[in-house]
Amino acid sequence: MRSSEHYIGIDLGGSHIRSVVARDDGPIPRIIGRDERATPRSGPDDVVAAIAESCRASRAAVNAPVRDIAAVACSAPGPLDHRGGIVHEAPNVVGFIEYPLGPRLASALGLPEIYVDRDTIMAAVGEANAGAAKGSRNFIYVTISTGIGGAFVIDGHLLRGAANTAGEIGHIPVALEGPRCGCGSYGCVESLAAGRFIAEAYGVDDAARVYAAAASGEPRAIAIITRAEQALGNLAIGLANALSPALIVVGGSVAEHEPEHTLEVMRRAIAARAFKVAAAAVRIVPAALGRDVGMLGAVIYARERRAGRDEWFR
Amino acid sequence: MRSSEHYIGIDLGGSHIRSVVARDDGPIPRIIGRDERATPRSGPDDVVAAIAESCRASRAAVNAPVRDIAAVACSAPGPLDHRGGIVHEAPNVVGFIEYPLGPRLASALGLPEIYVDRDTIMAAVGEANAGAAKGSRNFIYVTISTGIGGAFVIDGHLLRGAANTAGEIGHIPVALEGPRCGCGSYGCVESLAAGRFIAEAYGVDDAARVYAAAASGEPRAIAIITRAEQALGNLAIGLANALSPALIVVGGSVAEHEPEHTLEVMRRAIAARAFKVAAAAVRIVPAALGRDVGMLGAVIYARERRAGRDEWFR
Numbered sequence: 001m002r003s004s005e006h007y008i009g010i011d012l013g014g015s016h017i018r019s020v021v022a023r024d025d026g027p028i029p030r031i032i033g034r035d036e037r038a039t040p041r042s043g044p045d046d047v048v049a050a051i052a053e054s055c056r057a058s059r060a061a062v063n064a065p066v067r068d069i070a071a072v073a074c075s076a077p078g079p080l081d082h083r084g085g086i087v088h089e090a091p092n093v094v095g096f097i098e099y100p101l102g103p104r105l106a107s108a109l110g111l112p113e114i115y116v117d118r119d120t121i122m123a124a125v126g127e128a129n130a131g132a133a134k135g136s137r138n139f140i141y142v143t144i145s146t147g148i149g150g151a152f153v154i155d156g157h158l159l160r161g162a163a164n165t166a167g168e169i170g171h172i173p174v175a176l177e178g179p180r181c182g183c184g185s186y187g188c189v190e191s192l193a194a195g196r197f198i199a200e201a202y203g204v205d206d207a208a209r210v211y212a213a214a215a216s217g218e219p220r221a222i223a224i225i226t227r228a229e230q231a232l233g234n235l236a237i238g239l240a241n242a243l244s245p246a247l248i249v250v251g252g253s254v255a256e257h258e259p260e261h262t263l264e265v266m267r268r269a270i271a272a273r274a275f276k277v278a279a280a281a282v283r284i285v286p287a288a289l290g291r292d293v294g295m296l297g298a299v300i301y302a303r304e305r306r307a308g309r310d311e312w313f314r
Numbered sequence: 315m316r317s318s319e320h321y322i323g324i325d326l327g328g329s330h331i332r333s334v335v336a337r338d339d340g341p342i343p344r345i346i347g348r349d350e351r352a353t354p355r356s357g358p359d360d361v362v363a364a365i366a367e368s369c370r371a372s373r374a375a376v377n378a379p380v381r382d383i384a385a386v387a388c389s390a391p392g393p394l395d396h397r398g399g400i401v402h403e404a405p406n407v408v409g410f411i412e413y414p415l416g417p418r419l420a421s422a423l424g425l426p427e428i429y430v431d432r433d434t435i436m437a438a439v440g441e442a443n444a445g446a447a448k449g450s451r452n453f454i455y456v457t458i459s460t461g462i463g464g465a466f467v468i469d470g471h472l473l474r475g476a477a478n479t480a481g482e483i484g485h486i487p488v489a490l491e492g493p494r495c496g497c498g499s500y501g502c503v504e505s506l507a508a509g510r511f512i513a514e515a516y517g518v519d520d521a522a523r524v525y526a527a528a529a530s531g532e533p534r535a536i537a538i539i540t541r542a543e544q545a546l547g548n549l550a551i552g553l554a555n556a557l558s559p560a561l562i563v564v565g566g567s568v569a570e571h572e573p574e575h576t577l578e579v580m581r582r583a584i585a586a587r588a589f590k591v592a593a594a595a596v597r598i599v600p601a602a603l604g605r606d607v608g609m610l611g612a613v614i615y616a617r618e619r620r621a622g623r624d625e626w627f628r
Contacts, residue, residue, distance in 0.1 A: 079589050088591050154468065161558025162452065162595035171589065172552035176489045176544045185587035187548060230490045234501060238486035244475025273499035275393050275485065277402045281476035
């Protein structure tokens, strides 16, 4: 029996920082310690300090000293350089512009290196190894959460693109006009259908309140949710027609809480409006790793990358 | 010195059927005979008869008997099965629904087999071998013509997708509403920015008249062209952010005649609204094979496929 090892997986999101300590003793690593706290809005150095605090809290809960940690991975939003650990621009985290998250975090944690990659890339690696995309070499991962993002797996490889933004589907424009997006553009599906923007459009701080208001018949909430659904429908049709995936895995907190308004909307839009052959070829399923996908994805990513299974990561 | 061979390349478009006889004696095959005629709107069997007539006329012009033809390829619109030569649905050619174009055409031409593939796939193979994408293993081909379409080349392979529609970028929805598209959906970039739809929106039979009216200041024409430009901008941004290509090659008759309203609009939209890193990484250039790209693409495709260079065609 091989000895199991400890990994730290970190999920840096627009709203929350989450970290876990996990034992690698199965296809799905077992989380044995965890911490969650709000993402500071006071700048990137405070974000790094908060992540380091969170990791200490996760370790302390299970008495895991730093020397027992085999590897650490941090999933981060926005276009980034996963080789250097540089976040180019993260629309939903204040001050993350050309920020050296990897080096700063390694220094704050007292470790030689930590792996940094896009949240959606890590989630896709997690779903491919231990979740809803297990055994699939061609799929699209979609997250609908504070923001909207994704990752493309083609022939068993993550598609990176020339600037490593491949899979940034939240910033596909699906409308000719609309409110300004965090990325500076407008019409992005993220700016019409992501949790943060649904909440902002209604003037509250949580999209759940907008879905609840819409469910109770409040017309302004219904209009916002309807527009979000139209945007998600357009996204789904564009992906189905232009990429013709065999599988679309939909995760993220908004998708998890509101499947009728997200995954089902995407499924119906594809059935009604995509090319028939593309619609017939694609399955649309919920992510299997649930709300822990960010941390579990990071842990699995760290394990795979440490093991040199670089086919994912080129 | 190897003896040069004759190929027939056919371009079946929504408006015109074009065929050429070409000698394969250079990187760009030399066209020695050609024919062009209107695409019949009276059904697929009439289209096949017209293609066969066109090929006979091309051959007759240069006295090339059928036995001198090494291979024939026909580029066709719409989602199709390139292995069986079946066109699933071609929104711009009347009656092409699950139509066995390859077998019918082989029979009409008296040949054992002809290669059928999407027009944009053949154009991309042509541009990759002898045009603006020469030497590039990662690029997107975009055509803006009667319809809008494209092809994705990733790591030197054509992306096919589960239903072989990968690259059908004309049917990416870029607006929440709009006129009905030929595919049955709405909001597709094709339904807002392709030649046929620009002409239809203005009530004329040629998009050139709408561009001319807009240039002379006619407000309704300006509104239609402005909307077309917004749609093309959205398409370009979505491609740049979500796929991050190193190169986008833009061809097709509308792009060729109206670069200021197409290629330049795409370039400016990416510069203004795409992720900075993705914008910096992408070059946007006109197709090099010009208005003959369809036939030359087909000839080069036939040559490559006959030579067994199947990396393109899996």
